[in-house]
Amino acid sequence: MVAAEDAGRTSDIAGKLGVEPGMVVQELGYDTDVDETVRDAVEERSGDELLDEDAQEVIDVVLMWFREGDGDLVDALVDARANLADNGIVWVLTPKTGRDGHLEPSEIAEAAPTAGLTQTSNVSVSDEWAGARLASPKANSKAKR
Numbered sequence: 001m002v003a004a005e006d007a008g009r010t011s012d013i014a015g016k017l018g019v020e021p022g023m024v025v026q027e028l029g030y031d032t033d034v035d036e037t038v039r040d041a042v043e044e045r046s047g048d049e050l051l052d053e054d055a056q057e058v059i060d061v062v063l064m065w066f067r068e069g070d071g072d073l074v075d076a077l078v079d080a081r082a083n084l085a086d087n088g089i090v091w092v093l094t095p096k097t098g099r100d101g102h103l104e105p106s107e108i109a110e111a112a113p114t115a116g117l118t119q120t121s122n123v124s125v126s127d128e129w130a131g132a133r134l135a136s137p138k139a140n141s142k143a144k145r
Contacts, residue, residue: 013038014045016123017091017131019061026051028080029065029093033101035126038063038093059083062090065129067101073108077115077134090117090134091125099128108132 019025019042027039027050042063043049051057062080066073073092080090094103105122109132112119117134125131 013041013125016125017042017061017063018089018133019045021045021047023060024048024051024057025061025063026053026055026057026059026080026083027063027065028053028076029067029070031065033067033095033128034065034093035129038125038129053079055083057083058085058088060085060088062088063093064090065093066103067095068103069101073103073111074114077111077117081116081136084136086136086138088135092132092134093125093129094132096124096128096130105132108134 023046025042025046025048030052039050050063051059062084064076064080066076070076077090077092084090092108094108095101109119112134116136118137119132119134121133123131123133
């Protein structure tokens, strides 16, 4: 059972990530180090389980857990875009500074345009993880009108 103050906090996490009820959310890069509170908050807010890398649905939000040593970030971002809706977003979730697997923000900023994405914001999603929000330039420009 989730305490009332924890329920409010988890809802805030999903809200920070732009997850709304009914959205289709795909999770990439799952491992034992991911933050289960973040996962639970997103599932609760979207109203459905997170889809894995084999999903064929049109995706509204991709949560991509990515650590230094996980491979080529550009390739991972291109794969993340495969089923992404025109106005979909990709969250690159990386361990915070000083944590094992930390990825420099500049690495994400450099990889995003090569993969056809634009970095729009950064957030702290938990004590251990930070998130970089990426969107297609087309979706980003529509949102600013």
